[in-house]
Amino acid sequence: METYYDPADLKKFGNISEYQKELADKFFSYYGAVFAEGALTAREKSLIALAVAHTVQCAYCIDAYTNDTLEKGCTEEQMMEAVHVAAAIRGGSSLVHSVQMMNKVKQVSM
Template structure:
């Protein structure tokens, strides 16, 4: 848990430093993402689980830790979080397999 907290805190610290250099960009980013993660047709917990899956697929360590933390804060259970991991694994495996089936086989012919 310490590694997760350290990484998330380091990210937040670095965003603070970036805000000193590019305040309008950071402000706009936070406004945009804040709006995107508001509950709407999709509830806030599900949006955090979606973001976690994308973070895993993108191999983004900070996003993975951050969105686990946020999903839990929104009421996600460990089971829901781990099922999100499984879905991200299925998408990642499907991505590689579909590209192999399409691109690689095409290249071979």
């Protein structure tokens, strides 16, 4: 069955430089620098990326950072906790906006 997502496309990410090399080079250089060891370890950054991947619901990113966190020695428990952080922020983001709803209710109600 034909689908929009093909797992094999993940390996072709670098091909984006075919249509705009300069910007792609800058992006991949920046990308590499972001994930290098720094004030945060590469392992911590990988767990953050895994959580963000679930927030943006990018199938490529989930594939890539599931592998990457495993390679960096993360446990399944740590990986799931990272996804729960993403879920908590997403859920919390909805719920905290309910204060606006409550404000509006109070504003327009007798």
